[in-house]
Amino acid sequence: ALFKKTSKTVGLIVPDITNPFFPELVRAVEDVMNIYDYTVILCNSDEKAEKEREYIEVLKQKYVDGVILTTNQLTPDEVDEWDVPIVVLDRPFHERYPSVVADNYGGARLATRHLYEMGCRRIAHIQGPMHVVNAVERFRGYQDEMMELGIWEQRLVIQGNYQLKQAKEAVMAALTDHEIDGIFAGNDAMAVGALKAVQQCGLTVPDDIAIIGYDGIPLTEMTTPELSTVSQPIYEMGAIAARILIKQIEGKPLEKIHYQLPVQLMVRQSTSRRE
Ligand code: RIB
Incomplete structure:
Protein backbone atom coordinates (compact mmCIF):
# COMPACT_ATOMS: atom_id res chain seq x y z
CA ALA A 1 0.00 0.00 0.00
CA ASP A 103 23.56 -17.11 27.08
CA ASN A 104 21.25 -19.86 28.35
CA TYR A 105 23.57 -22.76 27.63
CA GLY A 106 26.66 -21.11 29.14
CA GLY A 107 24.72 -19.95 32.19
CA ALA A 108 23.52 -23.46 32.93
CA ARG A 109 27.05 -24.81 32.71
CA LEU A 110 28.22 -22.09 35.11
CA ALA A 111 25.51 -22.96 37.64
CA THR A 112 26.20 -26.69 37.50
CA ARG A 113 29.94 -26.26 37.82
CA HIS A 114 29.50 -23.89 40.72
CA LEU A 115 27.48 -26.49 42.65
CA TYR A 116 30.20 -29.05 41.94
CA GLU A 117 32.90 -26.70 43.15
CA MET A 118 30.89 -26.15 46.33
CA GLY A 119 31.12 -29.90 46.98
CA CYS A 120 27.85 -31.20 45.46
CA ARG A 121 27.96 -34.50 43.56
CA ARG A 122 24.31 -35.49 43.24
CA ILE A 123 22.96 -32.45 41.47
CA ALA A 124 19.32 -32.33 40.40
CA HIS A 125 18.01 -30.00 37.71
CA ILE A 126 14.51 -28.54 37.75
CA GLN A 127 13.79 -28.11 34.12
CA GLY A 128 11.54 -25.44 32.63
CA PRO A 129 8.76 -26.37 30.18
CA MET A 130 10.26 -28.30 27.29
CA HIS A 131 8.50 -26.30 24.56
CA VAL A 132 10.54 -23.28 25.67
CA VAL A 133 13.88 -23.11 23.88
CA ASN A 134 15.56 -21.50 26.90
CA ALA A 135 14.61 -24.45 29.06
CA VAL A 136 16.05 -26.89 26.54
CA GLU A 137 19.27 -24.88 26.28
CA ARG A 138 19.65 -24.80 30.07
CA PHE A 139 19.04 -28.52 30.27
CA ARG A 140 21.74 -29.07 27.63
CA GLY A 141 24.16 -26.96 29.65
CA TYR A 142 23.42 -28.99 32.78
CA GLN A 143 23.82 -32.27 30.89
CA ASP A 144 27.12 -31.36 29.21
CA GLU A 145 28.63 -30.02 32.42
CA MET A 146 27.52 -33.06 34.45
CA MET A 147 29.05 -35.33 31.82
CA GLU A 148 32.29 -33.42 31.74
CA LEU A 149 32.47 -33.56 35.54
CA GLY A 150 31.82 -37.32 35.47
CA ILE A 151 28.68 -37.12 37.63
CA TRP A 152 25.97 -37.55 34.98
CA GLU A 153 25.16 -40.99 36.43
CA GLN A 154 23.98 -39.23 39.60
CA ARG A 155 21.65 -36.90 37.73
CA LEU A 156 18.05 -36.24 38.59
CA VAL A 157 15.81 -34.26 36.27
CA ILE A 158 12.68 -32.82 37.82
CA GLN A 159 10.06 -31.49 35.43
CA GLY A 160 9.01 -27.93 36.24
CA ASN A 161 6.92 -25.32 34.44
CA TYR A 162 8.75 -22.15 35.56
CA GLN A 163 6.26 -21.67 38.39
CA LEU A 164 7.04 -21.57 42.08
CA LYS A 165 4.22 -23.69 43.45
CA GLN A 166 4.54 -26.53 40.96
CA ALA A 167 8.32 -26.65 41.58
CA LYS A 168 7.79 -26.84 45.30
CA GLU A 169 5.48 -29.82 44.93
CA ALA A 170 7.74 -31.55 42.41
CA VAL A 171 10.78 -31.17 44.68
CA MET A 172 8.84 -32.42 47.72
CA ALA A 173 7.90 -35.51 45.73
CA ALA A 174 11.45 -36.03 44.47
CA LEU A 175 12.88 -35.81 47.98
CA THR A 176 10.81 -38.75 49.17
CA ASP A 177 12.81 -41.23 47.11
CA HIS A 178 15.99 -39.50 45.93
CA GLU A 179 19.09 -38.39 47.72
CA ILE A 180 20.48 -35.21 46.30
CA ASP A 181 22.91 -32.61 47.59
CA GLY A 182 22.43 -29.83 45.05
CA ILE A 183 19.64 -28.31 42.96
CA PHE A 184 20.04 -26.19 39.87
CA ALA A 185 16.65 -24.64 39.19
CA GLY A 186 15.91 -23.50 35.62
CA ASN A 187 14.59 -20.17 36.93
CA ASP A 188 14.45 -18.25 40.19
CA ALA A 189 10.75 -18.77 40.86
CA MET A 190 11.38 -22.53 40.85
CA ALA A 191 14.47 -22.05 43.07
CA VAL A 192 12.26 -20.32 45.65
CA GLY A 193 9.81 -23.25 45.43
CA ALA A 194 12.68 -25.70 45.85
CA LEU A 195 13.98 -23.82 48.88
CA LYS A 196 10.58 -23.98 50.52
CA ALA A 197 10.28 -27.71 49.77
CA VAL A 198 13.72 -28.56 51.14
CA GLN A 199 13.07 -26.60 54.33
CA GLN A 200 9.63 -28.10 54.75
CA CYS A 201 11.22 -31.57 54.58
CA GLY A 202 13.36 -30.62 57.60
CA LEU A 203 16.57 -30.25 55.58
CA THR A 204 18.95 -27.29 55.61
CA VAL A 205 20.14 -25.10 52.73
CA PRO A 206 23.02 -25.16 51.90
CA ASP A 207 24.34 -27.80 54.37
CA ASP A 208 22.11 -30.66 53.21
CA ILE A 209 21.17 -29.36 49.78
CA ALA A 210 22.66 -26.34 48.03
CA ILE A 211 20.39 -24.44 45.62
CA ILE A 212 21.06 -22.12 42.71
CA GLY A 213 18.44 -20.44 40.53
CA TYR A 214 18.45 -18.61 37.22
CA ASP A 215 17.34 -15.07 36.19
CA GLY A 216 18.52 -12.75 38.98
CA ILE A 217 15.16 -11.44 40.18
CA PRO A 218 15.10 -9.29 43.37
CA LEU A 219 13.17 -11.96 45.29
CA THR A 220 16.33 -14.09 45.47
CA GLU A 221 17.83 -11.58 47.90
CA MET A 222 14.76 -11.68 50.14
CA THR A 223 14.74 -15.37 51.03
CA THR A 224 16.48 -17.01 53.99
CA PRO A 225 19.07 -18.06 53.07
CA GLU A 226 19.55 -15.69 50.15
CA LEU A 227 19.58 -17.57 46.87
CA SER A 228 22.53 -17.86 44.53
CA THR A 229 21.53 -17.36 40.92
CA VAL A 230 22.71 -16.86 37.36
CA SER A 231 21.71 -13.33 36.65
CA GLN A 232 20.52 -12.27 33.22
O1 RIB B 1 11.45 -17.10 34.66
C1 RIB B 1 10.98 -17.12 33.37
C2 RIB B 1 11.94 -17.66 32.42
O2 RIB B 1 11.39 -17.61 31.18
C3 RIB B 1 13.22 -16.86 32.42
O3 RIB B 1 14.27 -17.65 32.82
C4 RIB B 1 13.34 -16.28 31.07
O4 RIB B 1 14.60 -16.39 30.50
C5 RIB B 1 12.16 -16.82 30.33
O5 RIB B 1 12.37 -17.44 29.15
Whole structure:
Protein backbone atom coordinates (compact mmCIF):
# COMPACT_ATOMS: atom_id res chain seq x y z
CA ALA A 1 0.00 0.00 0.00
CA LEU A 2 1.10 3.53 -0.69
CA PHE A 3 0.09 4.68 2.76
CA LYS A 4 0.66 2.41 5.65
CA LYS A 5 -1.32 3.37 8.68
CA THR A 6 0.85 3.88 11.73
CA SER A 7 -0.22 4.32 15.30
CA LYS A 8 2.92 4.91 17.36
CA THR A 9 2.06 1.79 19.31
CA VAL A 10 3.85 -1.52 19.53
CA GLY A 11 2.76 -4.90 20.88
CA LEU A 12 4.71 -6.85 23.48
CA ILE A 13 3.71 -10.48 23.89
CA VAL A 14 5.01 -12.18 27.05
CA PRO A 15 3.99 -15.55 28.50
CA ASP A 16 2.98 -14.38 31.95
CA ILE A 17 3.63 -11.07 33.67
CA THR A 18 3.12 -12.66 37.09
CA ASN A 19 6.43 -14.48 36.61
CA PRO A 20 8.82 -12.05 38.34
CA PHE A 21 11.32 -12.18 35.47
CA PHE A 22 8.97 -10.31 33.15
CA PRO A 23 8.12 -7.03 34.96
CA GLU A 24 11.67 -5.72 34.61
CA LEU A 25 11.81 -6.76 30.96
CA VAL A 26 8.48 -5.08 30.22
CA ARG A 27 9.55 -1.98 32.09
CA ALA A 28 12.69 -1.66 29.98
CA VAL A 29 10.75 -1.98 26.73
CA GLU A 30 8.24 0.61 27.88
CA ASP A 31 10.92 3.06 29.08
CA VAL A 32 12.72 3.04 25.74
CA MET A 33 9.51 3.12 23.72
CA ASN A 34 8.32 6.13 25.69
CA ILE A 35 11.48 8.04 24.85
CA TYR A 36 10.54 7.67 21.19
CA ASP A 37 6.84 8.44 21.84
CA TYR A 38 5.60 4.91 21.31
CA THR A 39 3.02 3.28 23.56
CA VAL A 40 3.27 -0.40 24.48
CA ILE A 41 0.30 -2.77 24.42
CA LEU A 42 1.02 -5.68 26.75
CA CYS A 43 -0.34 -9.16 26.02
CA ASN A 44 0.01 -12.28 28.20
CA SER A 45 -0.11 -15.40 26.05
CA ASP A 46 0.04 -18.01 28.84
CA GLU A 47 2.41 -20.01 26.58
CA LYS A 48 -0.55 -20.82 24.31
CA ALA A 49 -0.39 -20.62 20.52
CA GLU A 50 -4.10 -19.86 20.36
CA LYS A 51 -3.78 -16.80 22.57
CA GLU A 52 -0.82 -15.57 20.53
CA ARG A 53 -2.90 -15.84 17.37
CA GLU A 54 -5.80 -13.96 18.94
CA TYR A 55 -3.54 -11.23 20.23
CA ILE A 56 -1.82 -10.68 16.95
CA GLU A 57 -5.22 -10.15 15.30
CA VAL A 58 -6.09 -7.57 17.93
CA LEU A 59 -2.71 -5.87 17.54
CA LYS A 60 -3.13 -5.71 13.77
CA GLN A 61 -6.57 -4.14 14.15
CA LYS A 62 -4.90 -1.50 16.26
CA TYR A 63 -2.32 -0.92 13.52
CA VAL A 64 0.67 -1.53 15.76
CA ASP A 65 3.94 -0.55 14.11
CA GLY A 66 5.83 -3.60 15.38
CA VAL A 67 5.78 -6.46 17.83
CA ILE A 68 8.25 -7.77 20.41
CA LEU A 69 7.80 -11.45 21.04
CA THR A 70 9.07 -13.31 24.08
CA THR A 71 7.03 -16.42 23.42
CA ASN A 72 7.35 -18.77 20.54
CA GLN A 73 4.49 -21.18 20.23
CA LEU A 74 3.87 -20.33 16.58
CA THR A 75 5.77 -21.37 13.47
CA PRO A 76 8.03 -18.81 11.76
CA ASP A 77 5.84 -18.97 8.64
CA GLU A 78 2.81 -18.02 10.66
CA VAL A 79 4.67 -15.11 12.20
CA ASP A 80 5.80 -14.00 8.72
CA GLU A 81 2.19 -13.54 7.69
CA TRP A 82 1.70 -10.82 10.29
CA ASP A 83 3.61 -8.49 8.03
CA VAL A 84 4.89 -6.19 10.79
CA PRO A 85 8.46 -5.78 12.08
CA ILE A 86 9.20 -8.37 14.76
CA VAL A 87 11.93 -8.58 17.38
CA VAL A 88 12.45 -11.76 19.35
CA LEU A 89 13.30 -11.20 22.99
CA ASP A 90 14.59 -13.63 25.65
CA ARG A 91 13.49 -16.92 24.05
CA PRO A 92 15.37 -17.82 20.87
CA PHE A 93 13.06 -18.34 17.89
CA HIS A 94 13.81 -18.39 14.18
CA GLU A 95 17.01 -16.75 12.98
CA ARG A 96 15.18 -14.77 10.32
CA TYR A 97 14.02 -12.36 13.05
CA PRO A 98 16.32 -9.98 14.92
CA SER A 99 16.78 -11.26 18.45
CA VAL A 100 18.06 -10.36 21.91
CA VAL A 101 18.69 -13.32 24.19
CA ALA A 102 21.11 -14.21 26.98
CA ASP A 103 23.56 -17.11 27.08
CA ASN A 104 21.25 -19.86 28.35
CA TYR A 105 23.57 -22.76 27.63
CA GLY A 106 26.66 -21.11 29.14
CA GLY A 107 24.72 -19.95 32.19
CA ALA A 108 23.52 -23.46 32.93
CA ARG A 109 27.05 -24.81 32.71
CA LEU A 110 28.22 -22.09 35.11
CA ALA A 111 25.51 -22.96 37.64
CA THR A 112 26.20 -26.69 37.50
CA ARG A 113 29.94 -26.26 37.82
CA HIS A 114 29.50 -23.89 40.72
CA LEU A 115 27.48 -26.49 42.65
CA TYR A 116 30.20 -29.05 41.94
CA GLU A 117 32.90 -26.70 43.15
CA MET A 118 30.89 -26.15 46.33
CA GLY A 119 31.12 -29.90 46.98
CA CYS A 120 27.85 -31.20 45.46
CA ARG A 121 27.96 -34.50 43.56
CA ARG A 122 24.31 -35.49 43.24
CA ILE A 123 22.96 -32.45 41.47
CA ALA A 124 19.32 -32.33 40.40
CA HIS A 125 18.01 -30.00 37.71
CA ILE A 126 14.51 -28.54 37.75
CA GLN A 127 13.79 -28.11 34.12
CA GLY A 128 11.54 -25.44 32.63
CA PRO A 129 8.76 -26.37 30.18
CA MET A 130 10.26 -28.30 27.29
CA HIS A 131 8.50 -26.30 24.56
CA VAL A 132 10.54 -23.28 25.67
CA VAL A 133 13.88 -23.11 23.88
CA ASN A 134 15.56 -21.50 26.90
CA ALA A 135 14.61 -24.45 29.06
CA VAL A 136 16.05 -26.89 26.54
CA GLU A 137 19.27 -24.88 26.28
CA ARG A 138 19.65 -24.80 30.07
CA PHE A 139 19.04 -28.52 30.27
CA ARG A 140 21.74 -29.07 27.63
CA GLY A 141 24.16 -26.96 29.65
CA TYR A 142 23.42 -28.99 32.78
CA GLN A 143 23.82 -32.27 30.89
CA ASP A 144 27.12 -31.36 29.21
CA GLU A 145 28.63 -30.02 32.42
CA MET A 146 27.52 -33.06 34.45
CA MET A 147 29.05 -35.33 31.82
CA GLU A 148 32.29 -33.42 31.74
CA LEU A 149 32.47 -33.56 35.54
CA GLY A 150 31.82 -37.32 35.47
CA ILE A 151 28.68 -37.12 37.63
CA TRP A 152 25.97 -37.55 34.98
CA GLU A 153 25.16 -40.99 36.43
CA GLN A 154 23.98 -39.23 39.60
CA ARG A 155 21.65 -36.90 37.73
CA LEU A 156 18.05 -36.24 38.59
CA VAL A 157 15.81 -34.26 36.27
CA ILE A 158 12.68 -32.82 37.82
CA GLN A 159 10.06 -31.49 35.43
CA GLY A 160 9.01 -27.93 36.24
CA ASN A 161 6.92 -25.32 34.44
CA TYR A 162 8.75 -22.15 35.56
CA GLN A 163 6.26 -21.67 38.39
CA LEU A 164 7.04 -21.57 42.08
CA LYS A 165 4.22 -23.69 43.45
CA GLN A 166 4.54 -26.53 40.96
CA ALA A 167 8.32 -26.65 41.58
CA LYS A 168 7.79 -26.84 45.30
CA GLU A 169 5.48 -29.82 44.93
CA ALA A 170 7.74 -31.55 42.41
CA VAL A 171 10.78 -31.17 44.68
CA MET A 172 8.84 -32.42 47.72
CA ALA A 173 7.90 -35.51 45.73
CA ALA A 174 11.45 -36.03 44.47
CA LEU A 175 12.88 -35.81 47.98
CA THR A 176 10.81 -38.75 49.17
CA ASP A 177 12.81 -41.23 47.11
CA HIS A 178 15.99 -39.50 45.93
CA GLU A 179 19.09 -38.39 47.72
CA ILE A 180 20.48 -35.21 46.30
CA ASP A 181 22.91 -32.61 47.59
CA GLY A 182 22.43 -29.83 45.05
CA ILE A 183 19.64 -28.31 42.96
CA PHE A 184 20.04 -26.19 39.87
CA ALA A 185 16.65 -24.64 39.19
CA GLY A 186 15.91 -23.50 35.62
CA ASN A 187 14.59 -20.17 36.93
CA ASP A 188 14.45 -18.25 40.19
CA ALA A 189 10.75 -18.77 40.86
CA MET A 190 11.38 -22.53 40.85
CA ALA A 191 14.47 -22.05 43.07
CA VAL A 192 12.26 -20.32 45.65
CA GLY A 193 9.81 -23.25 45.43
CA ALA A 194 12.68 -25.70 45.85
CA LEU A 195 13.98 -23.82 48.88
CA LYS A 196 10.58 -23.98 50.52
CA ALA A 197 10.28 -27.71 49.77
CA VAL A 198 13.72 -28.56 51.14
CA GLN A 199 13.07 -26.60 54.33
CA GLN A 200 9.63 -28.10 54.75
CA CYS A 201 11.22 -31.57 54.58
CA GLY A 202 13.36 -30.62 57.60
CA LEU A 203 16.57 -30.25 55.58
CA THR A 204 18.95 -27.29 55.61
CA VAL A 205 20.14 -25.10 52.73
CA PRO A 206 23.02 -25.16 51.90
CA ASP A 207 24.34 -27.80 54.37
CA ASP A 208 22.11 -30.66 53.21
CA ILE A 209 21.17 -29.36 49.78
CA ALA A 210 22.66 -26.34 48.03
CA ILE A 211 20.39 -24.44 45.62
CA ILE A 212 21.06 -22.12 42.71
CA GLY A 213 18.44 -20.44 40.53
CA TYR A 214 18.45 -18.61 37.22
CA ASP A 215 17.34 -15.07 36.19
CA GLY A 216 18.52 -12.75 38.98
CA ILE A 217 15.16 -11.44 40.18
CA PRO A 218 15.10 -9.29 43.37
CA LEU A 219 13.17 -11.96 45.29
CA THR A 220 16.33 -14.09 45.47
CA GLU A 221 17.83 -11.58 47.90
CA MET A 222 14.76 -11.68 50.14
CA THR A 223 14.74 -15.37 51.03
CA THR A 224 16.48 -17.01 53.99
CA PRO A 225 19.07 -18.06 53.07
CA GLU A 226 19.55 -15.69 50.15
CA LEU A 227 19.58 -17.57 46.87
CA SER A 228 22.53 -17.86 44.53
CA THR A 229 21.53 -17.36 40.92
CA VAL A 230 22.71 -16.86 37.36
CA SER A 231 21.71 -13.33 36.65
CA GLN A 232 20.52 -12.27 33.22
CA PRO A 233 20.84 -8.61 32.14
CA ILE A 234 17.05 -8.36 32.08
CA TYR A 235 16.66 -4.61 31.74
CA GLU A 236 19.37 -4.37 29.11
CA MET A 237 17.77 -7.15 27.09
CA GLY A 238 14.44 -5.33 27.00
CA ALA A 239 16.05 -1.99 26.19
CA ILE A 240 18.10 -3.35 23.29
CA ALA A 241 15.07 -5.14 21.84
CA ALA A 242 13.05 -1.91 21.96
CA ARG A 243 15.80 0.03 20.20
CA ILE A 244 16.08 -2.59 17.47
CA LEU A 245 12.35 -2.53 16.88
CA ILE A 246 12.30 1.25 16.58
CA LYS A 247 15.13 1.12 14.04
CA GLN A 248 13.22 -1.46 12.05
CA ILE A 249 10.02 0.57 12.13
CA GLU A 250 11.89 3.66 11.02
CA GLY A 251 13.64 1.74 8.26
CA LYS A 252 17.11 2.35 9.68
CA PRO A 253 19.88 -0.24 9.25
CA LEU A 254 20.66 -2.54 12.18
CA GLU A 255 24.30 -2.72 13.28
CA LYS A 256 23.74 -6.22 14.50
CA ILE A 257 20.82 -8.62 14.10
CA HIS A 258 21.37 -11.20 16.81
CA TYR A 259 22.43 -10.26 20.31
CA GLN A 260 23.50 -12.86 22.85
CA LEU A 261 24.25 -11.15 26.14
CA PRO A 262 26.46 -12.63 28.87
CA VAL A 263 25.09 -13.83 32.21
CA GLN A 264 26.69 -13.57 35.61
CA LEU A 265 27.05 -16.00 38.49
CA MET A 266 25.80 -14.46 41.75
CA VAL A 267 27.05 -16.47 44.71
CA ARG A 268 25.00 -16.07 47.87
CA GLN A 269 24.25 -18.07 51.03
CA SER A 270 22.32 -20.92 49.40
CA THR A 271 25.53 -22.30 47.87
CA SER A 272 28.15 -21.24 50.40
CA ARG A 273 31.00 -23.70 50.74
CA ARG A 274 30.27 -27.13 52.12
CA GLU A 275 32.84 -28.89 54.34
O1 RIB B 1 11.45 -17.10 34.66
C1 RIB B 1 10.98 -17.12 33.37
C2 RIB B 1 11.94 -17.66 32.42
O2 RIB B 1 11.39 -17.61 31.18
C3 RIB B 1 13.22 -16.86 32.42
O3 RIB B 1 14.27 -17.65 32.82
C4 RIB B 1 13.34 -16.28 31.07
O4 RIB B 1 14.60 -16.39 30.50
C5 RIB B 1 12.16 -16.82 30.33
O5 RIB B 1 12.37 -17.44 29.15
